[in-house]
Amino acid sequence: xxxxxxxxxxxxxxxxxxxxxxxxxxxxxxxxxxxxxxxxxxxxxxxxxxxxxxxxxxxxxxxxxxxxxxxxxxxxxxxxxxxxxxxxxxxxxxxxxxxxxxxxxxxxxxxxxxxxxxxxxxxxxxxxxxxxxxxxxxxxxxxxxxxxxxxxxxxxxxxxxxxxxxxxxxxxxxxxxxxxxxxxxxxxxxxxxxxxxxxxxxxxxxxxxxxxxxxxxxxxxxxxxxxxxxxxxxxxxxxxxxxxxxxxxxxxxxxxxxxxxxxxxxxxxxxxxxxxxxxxxxxxxxxxxxxxxxxxxxxxxxxxxxxxxxxxxxxxxxxxxxxxxxxxxxxxxxxxxxxxxxxxxxxxxxxxxxxxxxxxxxxxxxxxxxxxxxxxxxxxxxxxxxxxxxxxxxxxxxxxxxxxxxxxxxxxxxxxxxxxxxxxxxxxxxxxxxxxxxxxxxxxxxxxxxxxxxxxxxxxxxxxxxxxxxxxxxxx
Amino acid sequence: xxxxxxxxxxxxxxxxxxxxxxxxxxxxxxxxxxxxxxxxxxxxxxxxxxxxxxxxxxxxxxxxxxxxxxxxxxxxxxxxxxxxxxxxxxxxxxxxxxxxxxxxxxxxxxxxxxxxxxxxxxxxxxxxxxxxxxxxxxxxxxxxxxxxxxxxxxxxxxxxxxxxxxxxxxxxxxxxxxxxxxxxxxxxxxxxxxxxxxxxxxxxxxxxxxxxxxxxxxxxxxxxxxxxxxxxxxxxxxxxxxxxxxxxxxxxxxxxxxxxxxxxxxxxxxxxxxxxxxxxxxxxxxxxxxxxxxxxxxxxxxxxxxxxxxxxxxxxxxxxxxxxxxxxxxxxxxxxxxxxxxxxxxxxxxxxxxxxxxxxxxxxxxxxxxxxxxxxxxxxxxxxxxxxxxxxxxxxxxxxxxxxxx
Numbered sequence: 001x002x003x004x005x006x007x008x009x010x011x012x013x014x015x016x017x018x019x020x021x022x023x024x025x026x027x028x029x030x031x032x033x034x035x036x037x038x039x040x041x042x043x044x045x046x047x048x049x050x051x052x053x054x055x056x057x058x059x060x061x062x063x064x065x066x067x068x069x070x071x072x073x074x075x076x077x078x079x080x081x082x083x084x085x086x087x088x089x090x091x092x093x094x095x096x097x098x099x100x101x102x103x104x105x106x107x108x109x110x111x112x113x114x115x116x117x118x119x120x121x122x123x124x125x126x127x128x129x130x131x132x133x134x135x136x137x138x139x140x141x142x143x144x145x146x147x148x149x150x151x152x153x154x155x156x157x158x159x160x161x162x163x164x165x166x167x168x169x170x171x172x173x174x175x176x177x178x179x180x181x182x183x184x185x186x187x188x189x190x191x192x193x194x195x196x197x198x199x200x201x202x203x204x205x206x207x208x209x210x211x212x213x214x215x216x217x218x219x220x221x222x223x224x225x226x227x228x229x230x231x232x233x234x235x236x237x238x239x240x241x242x243x244x245x246x247x248x249x250x251x252x253x254x255x256x257x258x259x260x261x262x263x264x265x266x267x268x269x270x271x272x273x274x275x276x277x278x279x280x281x282x283x284x285x286x287x288x289x290x291x292x293x294x295x296x297x298x299x300x301x302x303x304x305x306x307x308x309x310x311x312x313x314x315x316x317x318x319x320x321x322x323x324x325x326x327x328x329x330x331x332x333x334x335x336x337x338x339x340x341x342x343x344x345x346x347x348x349x350x351x352x353x354x355x356x357x358x359x360x361x362x363x364x365x366x367x368x369x370x371x372x373x374x375x376x377x378x379x380x381x382x383x384x385x386x387x388x389x390x391x392x393x394x395x396x397x398x399x400x401x402x403x404x405x406x407x408x409x410x411x412x413x414x415x416x417x418x419x420x421x422x423x424x425x426x427x428x429x430x431x432x433x434x435x436x437x438x439x440x441x442x443x444x445x446x447x448x449x450x451x452x453x454x455x456x457x458x459x460x461x462x463x464x465x466x467x468x469x470x471x472x473x474x475x476x
Numbered sequence: 477x478x479x480x481x482x483x484x485x486x487x488x489x490x491x492x493x494x495x496x497x498x499x500x501x502x503x504x505x506x507x508x509x510x511x512x513x514x515x516x517x518x519x520x521x522x523x524x525x526x527x528x529x530x531x532x533x534x535x536x537x538x539x540x541x542x543x544x545x546x547x548x549x550x551x552x553x554x555x556x557x558x559x560x561x562x563x564x565x566x567x568x569x570x571x572x573x574x575x576x577x578x579x580x581x582x583x584x585x586x587x588x589x590x591x592x593x594x595x596x597x598x599x600x601x602x603x604x605x606x607x608x609x610x611x612x613x614x615x616x617x618x619x620x621x622x623x624x625x626x627x628x629x630x631x632x633x634x635x636x637x638x639x640x641x642x643x644x645x646x647x648x649x650x651x652x653x654x655x656x657x658x659x660x661x662x663x664x665x666x667x668x669x670x671x672x673x674x675x676x677x678x679x680x681x682x683x684x685x686x687x688x689x690x691x692x693x694x695x696x697x698x699x700x701x702x703x704x705x706x707x708x709x710x711x712x713x714x715x716x717x718x719x720x721x722x723x724x725x726x727x728x729x730x731x732x733x734x735x736x737x738x739x740x741x742x743x744x745x746x747x748x749x750x751x752x753x754x755x756x757x758x759x760x761x762x763x764x765x766x767x768x769x770x771x772x773x774x775x776x777x778x779x780x781x782x783x784x785x786x787x788x789x790x791x792x793x794x795x796x797x798x799x800x801x802x803x804x805x806x807x808x809x810x811x812x813x814x815x816x817x818x819x820x821x822x823x824x825x826x827x828x829x830x831x832x833x834x835x836x837x838x839x840x841x842x843x844x845x846x847x848x849x850x851x852x853x854x855x856x857x858x859x860x861x862x863x864x865x866x867x868x869x870x871x872x873x874x875x876x877x878x879x880x881x882x
Contacts, residue, residue: 256869
């Protein structure tokens, strides 16, 4: 793409030398690194931040410090919502495409509540949101925020519900109303919670901006499908003194889908590639618009469409989403998608091949094998751990292929399995010669027996059944 | 009650077949409706406000000099780019006039902007969907099986169902029975299967092998020759096959090659270069490997996004339309496994897993989706239709979501 050149080096162009030049260069090791160059390298890779260099925080380095801050400033501002441990960071993006570096601050997902819910409904919904939890390859997937909507337009009702919400949960809030009186009532009920205020529009911006300053909270600028108005709002609010902005170009389902994706894409490209500061803020998406004009459509169909909209917005640059459907089946795919998209692409796909031990295996313990594709390995490893059995797992070098694609693509062959059996020295650790192979590798079971001289037991097709399999079928 | 609901759904949205039907039936529906009514009732008795004096009092705003009094109007400059490269157009299927027997052909590729950057340029050819048909029984997840159980083992009937009921643009014939480790069916058997499908449906076909490089070569050789001129997509040609021989018989008989590589753009370029010795660029589609949501989709997504951007930037070796084996989404256990009640029903979770995988890759630039579940197919086609419709958003009612009563 023919990007305009800017004075500020882009992420990829930033070298450790650029950073090193501005560091104290004393190699004092106070940051925990061997020397300033090592620290500079970690800074460039965004593994540490400059505040971790104590000397740099001294008065004499104030100029270098601010130069470094400017040099490292992401094109999309990082906006913090909430206070304390559960505060969420929105935006802070360095690049438009994840392969250019990596994405930071996964899209936050907020579940809505309203000022017309009964206490019971409200409490159940907040509790369900807080309890959402899924264990996935060593990560715990969670929901992040509560969006409180004013349906009634009554300030007192809104204040009451916000009060109940902050008493019940420490998840950060989004306060949703276009009425400044209602907004203020809500803010008074959560004076220290630093909620995200939704939203300033071309009509109410002055009052909302005053509130954002008074309560020191981030503010959404909303201009549905009008990027000129959105840029104008951002410019005005910045001049007003509100620095922590989130941009809302509107989310539209069905016929408005193309405009929705275009607006998000244009804003992010303008920020990351064009250096447009007015676009350099986190973006908010509202998949719950799928519920508008619902009519007699079944809830499942709406939840399905809302999930589709959310998935596309996670891929296309949304930094925070407001959702209404709170079913596990409709949220889980997006919770996983978000984790995937925000995984660091600089990390390798493969794990070290070799022998892994689970528990305290002895000469009668079962021997299994899997591939060195990271996701396969972690899934199998966690299933064996869950079984609480003592076992050996041989990780076969398949160049990062999973079992089925490895067999199909000849990356997982009987030769490789036989070689791995030999190389790991497993023959000296167990007195049986039986290997449990993945069900999806059953095609090569005969060849494995032939080449390795080990007896093959074909295990389950999915590793979730390993615990049961070991109990039912394993005998040394 | 559930039946009435479905009738209304049909009347309002005119799904054919109804999305809800495809998503299976829910005992829960009735129960949820009942709960909703109870909730509505409770609203009348609940006021939930606190006396004003118990609430904290408003704060004073810090004084900032020179706050603007009017909106500072400015223009947003649309960041429009031009690209030196263009994705090759590839035609699949040949009509009678074109030397084949298909009722229509399908063209993919031709893009000169990243996927659905329609603020920049309109979509040239919207992506198409080919549905999987297997030539023998195989293990399928429950959510999929319930829609095809009548036709398992009868590939021609399966193809007909895919085209007529599920809206497939194309059909993929997976010749898994030729696998020497399964049935070891002969090329002659495979030809018979393909012939039956050609007689039953008139959409373009993808011919899928079993993954054994030697057997696939033998079967592809006979199929391409027997059905010369049909412009099948031969799925797939891989590095460990006799690439030269395969490329030659694909070219000689007027078909298209699917160049398949395992998630590595250098290998993709290398295989394409080998194919260029015998095939025109317009005869090659590439498959960069699709991993399931949760099981490597991030790698697949980024690989495809990079390939598409590289192609547009002038890397001719990657400027081919992309195909995705989106059915791989079902390799994720979350797509099919019976899980704890809070994640159920899997009849919804499963197809949503497939469609989430598909939508992610749609935005990376995939042109041809090989898919499985009818509801996932239907959704992908609907979304694609919306994205290329050229219609504008109605922004006037957007803010109503704030006070929406679902």
